[in-house]
Amino acid sequence: MMKKGLLATALTASMLLSGAAVAADYVIDTEGAHASIQFKVSHLGYSFVAGRFNDFKGDFSFDADKVSDAKVNVTINTSSVDSNHAERDKHLRSPDFLNTGKFPQATFVSTSVVDQGNGAFLLNGDFTLNGVTKAIAIEANTVGEGQDPWGGYRAGFTGSAEFALKDYDIKMDLGPASSHVTLDLVVEGVRK
Template identity: 75%
Template sequence: MTNIVQAADYKIDTEGAHASIEFKVSHLGYSFVVGRFNQFEGEFSFDADKITDAKVNVTIDTASVDSNHAERDKHLRSSDFLNTGKFPKASFVSTSAIDKGDGNFVINGEFTFNGVTNPLAIDAQMIGEGQDPWGGYRSGFVGSTEFALKDYDVKVDLGPASANVILDLVVEGIRL
């Protein structure tokens, strides 16, 4: 008899604030502007024994950008950067996962931002999984990726030191 293992489906725990999407952009090569998106949602399917079957789908409310500076956030929401009036959402939909061993993997997908969709790879690592104190089951990960602003039609050129954005992700999901 063949033992069939299926990936479990999870909802990202944004209600409990056990997930985050943070960004970092060099400021003229001297320091970094850091911030986060306060509102996003998503789900994923994952089986630690068959990582290649992993699937991820995340939608970000780009107007929820928060760099801890109201005037800068207003500028980031403008057509110079996030263009939230025209494109209020960004999204990532996975297309494949590559198991790198020891809980490390790469999630490939399509990232849509500022009305442009491009392939994007996220380097990810499983943190852990198990029962929670409330009778549920959780699974947690961290991930990181980097992309060029010009690849997503961001018109403002802040110079070569500020050409790329680094996204750092913390994802905890509750099994459905």
């Protein structure tokens, strides 16, 4: 009777453990340039200035069966701002905008994830820019995951968010049409 009880307990534990999904940890693949942080802001309501940050790093934890348990951490070197115009980039690095001399990094740390089904989720977190930390929400989608040709395992996502410049104490005022920035994100991670 004791052996049957132990066997039943062992089988139950084995079934629970084999069915339990475990989140995997990933490093964002910036080395292979398979991730990007791009931005867009209206230029006086007539056009758009688009650019990117060339230097950032981060990691995340993700399990497709438990999306709400995901975690994300990203650090951006703000002086790597690149709008394809040297003089404008110099101005973007100045105290008028990013103030990179005083605040060389921007960060994002997730606080919660809301699974919206069909690969869509809302990634909530604290975004720190120009020395100010505010909550921000990123509308995200799973692109896919699986083995890569080099023996690794990858997972990829896209996302977008919008924030007001004044929320981050950016004083430069280019008018109401230029008050918000849109971020477009592409994230591909390699499982550790």
